[in-house]
Amino acid sequence: MKIKMDEVKLLILTYLLCMALFVDIAILKEPMDIGAIYMGVVVCVFLTITQILIRKFYPQGDKFLITFACLLSVIGMAVLYRLDSSIAVKQLIWFTVGIIIFIALVAVIPDLRDFAKYKKVYLITTIVFMPMALVLGTEVYGATNWVFIGGMGFQPSEFGKISFVVYLASALKDYEDKNNIIEDFNQLWQPALVVMFSLGCLVMQKDLGSALIFFGIAITMLYVATGKKKYVAITFTLFVVGSFLAYKIFPHVRQRIMIWQNPWGYKDTGGYQIVQGLYSISSGGMFGSGLGEGYPGFVPVNTSDLIFAVICEEFGMVFGMGIMIIYFLFFYRGMRAAFRVQDKFSQLGTIGMSAMIACQVLVIIGGVFAVIPLTGITLPLISYGGSSMISMFFALAVLQKISEEG
Template structure:
């Protein structure tokens, strides 16, 4: 039933986009059919060859991707076509990994590989020095631009899972420090690189992943409290040391002081959400051109304006179910490495959603990150389907 509803949602969105133009835009219909075909291929793979795994994970991912491609098509057809290509690539990556990975438990022994990969990936953008929208978190190789932090999320989770699975509670702080000092250094290195890159959103995500996995692995609240205290101290230092941090906080606290300047993004996003109301103005009937960065950072504002707050809340519910199904797999599997991987990947998705939606609603300082599977972004799409493949394999283990 959920699959049928997904097909109906997909064709309803793209048919709506097609009839908005005169003559009808058949390209929108074709794109909807292609998306349905990709969805069917993934369902056949999972249901026929891996029936023991969670069948909802890929379905939820496809629902979010369908919404993202449709909204991007409404905003910019060329960007939607690129997103469709990235979605196709993500599906291919998902299929290859699901077929190729024999058992996630077998990869626990490669802790040093994950460690070296994280240490090499995280400072990569600092060396490249490419500035995009004020942040130096992009690298271009052979004309292809990507964010190293997206790949770093995967290696970061894999390393922490491999390192923390060895933790043993000996009721001795010194013994605990011997076990936790190396993961702590990797976390500090990663956060430090992201702050220097002005990528504050990714820094929050990495911190959320680390603190969640630390608590699950140790079961000790005192370490979580200590980590939070250190994070607060580090945030205060970053506020006084880096001008871009002070600027983000000032805009967050007083966006209406300069609505046509520094506060323009937040103000226009809030205007769009409020003008849509509960049920929206209708797909294609809003004014998303007034919303800056509407294909990535503020795509949720566009969705709320044209499809309504109820639709936006529905998207948040799907993200919650996505997180729930991932955590459910962690309870069903017995291997510690697999459990920590599941928790880390699920926390990664949940933190990213909370950070970007919180920024759009001005609950926290705005940070330039993508809304998973909906916003435009190739590296983000590939990362999400990579994480999804790992979650799928672990759900089979359970």
């Protein structure tokens, strides 16, 4: 009963936050922007419909997952509306599509265990998606990771992440500790090649952020599947060697590292994003300048890559830390669902999806604070992006389904 009350309290707080943000945005403009209030109401309606459908027809699953996702999406759409109302409307459309995909997948998928046998399908899908941008891609902000078809653009790596996780889950589910290096090699060589192929494609596309995410997913799933630290150490060593070779071979990798080491020395060129993001965060302080009182226009790519800097400027570091806590709880609930199921495929799939979200958050926030080189990826469910929104709700549907099985 306590869990249900906690779910209700969190849902009420989500409604209050949604309306508070959009009403505040509305009254900041002269004359009052009624469209902002309408958008807040529409978002609340979608939240209500989603909660009713999930609770009525699928009462056994973890309801915190969808509520956390909606809470993050509300924050994202409000900030995007403050930056550019037209982009916020597009994000609302992608949010709606994501919700529909989430509900459809939860309703259609009978039992995830039945999908473990399609390893070759997942392998082919991964092999198709990962090099797609190299063949058909267009360079955007220095990375060739976008494909445009008929005026619509998408990032193949966003969908490649899903097939990559599911493939590794199906490939590693039958792993058995033979205490024999040769027999272990026979079980692991194929997924190892797929991991290296995927990372190689991403480095060639200059999509270093996604490469870090894929590596984080692979090493997490490998450790959970085998339980052997030596394999993690070997994988990490190979990654370090590969990174060193990439640094020596590819100029764009060297450039990213040099900018990361001294962004102020490149503040008028390649380091402009990092420097402006740090200025924005520092000007907000602990409690922010207030919604509508900051200067997000000085922050490049403020609707996607550096939206966290905008949030910290106007809402403060305390609010930013709160967002990070929500992501941590999201990751925790996913991992909790993984260890409540007995089926190895479902368990590895859940761990992979949870690691995917956690790695993406760490990579982009680490880049914004210059802890690691800044890479052009989205902050899950908050940054603008249709490909990212759809892939996240797909992952969320898998987590929801497995939480029901548990």
